[in-house]
Amino acid sequence: MRVGRGALGAALGVMLAGCGGVGTPGISSDQSVAPALASQRQSEAAQPEAGSSERLTPHPVGEGEANLGYYEYLPPGYGDGEPRPLLIALHGADGSGDGRLAELDNLFETGIPDLIRSDAWPPDRPFVVLVPQHEMPASAERYASCEGVPLFGSCLMELQHRAGHPVDESVCMTPTELHAFLTYAIATYDVDPQRVYLTGLSCGAFAAYEYAATYGAEQIAAMVPIAGEARPAWEAAGCTLGEVAIWAFHGDRDDALDVQGTIEPMNDLMDCPGLPEAGVELTVYSGVDHDSWTRTYDLNAGHDIYAWLLGIERAEPQEGDSP
Numbered sequence: 001m002r003v004g005r006g007a008l009g010a011a012l013g014v015m016l017a018g019c020g021g022v023g024t025p026g027i028s029s030d031q032s033v034a035p036a037l038a039s040q041r042q043s044e045a046a047q048p049e050a051g052s053s054e055r056l057t058p059h060p061v062g063e064g065e066a067n068l069g070y071y072e073y074l075p076p077g078y079g080d081g082e083p084r085p086l087l088i089a090l091h092g093a094d095g096s097g098d099g100r101l102a103e104l105d106n107l108f109e110t111g112i113p114d115l116i117r118s119d120a121w122p123p124d125r126p127f128v129v130l131v132p133q134h135e136m137p138a139s140a141e142r143y144a145s146c147e148g149v150p151l152f153g154s155c156l157m158e159l160q161h162r163a164g165h166p167v168d169e170s171v172c173m174t175p176t177e178l179h180a181f182l183t184y185a186i187a188t189y190d191v192d193p194q195r196v197y198l199t200g201l202s203c204g205a206f207a208a209y210e211y212a213a214t215y216g217a218e219q220i221a222a223m224v225p226i227a228g229e230a231r232p233a234w235e236a237a238g239c240t241l242g243e244v245a246i247w248a249f250h251g252d253r254d255d256a257l258d259v260q261g262t263i264e265p266m267n268d269l270m271d272c273p274g275l276p277e278a279g280v281e282l283t284v285y286s287g288v289d290h291d292s293w294t295r296t297y298d299l300n301a302g303h304d305i306y307a308w309l310l311g312i313e314r315a316e317p318q319e320g321d322s323p
Helices: 006-014 035-046 101-109 111-117 141-146 152-162 175-188 203-215 231-243 260-270 305-310
Strands: 056-059 070-073 084-090 128-132 191-201 222-226 245-251 280-285
Touching: 070 101, 084 111, 084 175, 084 203, 084 305, 101 111, 111 128, 128 175, 141 152, 152 203, 152 231, 175 191, 175 203, 191 203, 191 305, 203 222, 203 231, 222 305, 231 260, 245 260, 260 280
Parallel strands: 084 128, 084 191, 191 222, 222 245, 245 280
Antiparallel strands: 056 070, 070 128
């Protein structure tokens, strides 16, 4: 991971990267398909069932049409002509890299990629899972004012938002990067365009919020952001952020990002009129620090985010709507 020198640069290397707290879970306040690719995968349905790790394939940047390097997981039976739901999993700072093969393995540090590589991803979970990689900026100079600030991850994300997500200076994935990757993924894989979902942890959760604030439900139906910062997205988009169903998670002892960066905008969003039926859900874990994602993704906290996602479809665009 390339970061700037000095204390801030060192902090960027560990920020939002997985504090691994072990608290007590709290309950919520609560088709266009490339024929060649389909043909390549057609024979997989006839093969003996393999562990989820054996269904992972790296796609380094520059080897295809994708704007980012990424890992791909295809569920058993993919290629049988039945479109699958698509889940895009967005990494935290530890997963950053240049998209080339050597650095794509950074994606397995935490979250859904780690579950898949550990053969802990059930074969009956039907998602095509793609994990794109964002490259950390070479210099941290833009973020120098956040050095020494408590909960400085929220400070970094606010600065990235205010700067307009500059391509080469953004700590977290940008809305335009993600939009381009989703466009590629929906056109390339045999997926149902009404069942496209986002999830992300830390930097990835911030990226999901910023994407939804920029593009709304143009490409996605729902998202599960975990330990992110949603206040800039709420300030930019207001109630239109609710065009996408959201189930947000955070730990109340997070020492990297302010838990209020999830609580305040989600509570504001719940007060908006005319939300989709799935609406907004908020779960705050009591006694949990920055790593609120492990218990969420492995379902040990008792919240089946995957079943929730699968129950939501994006509304069919009406004639005259923007694409």
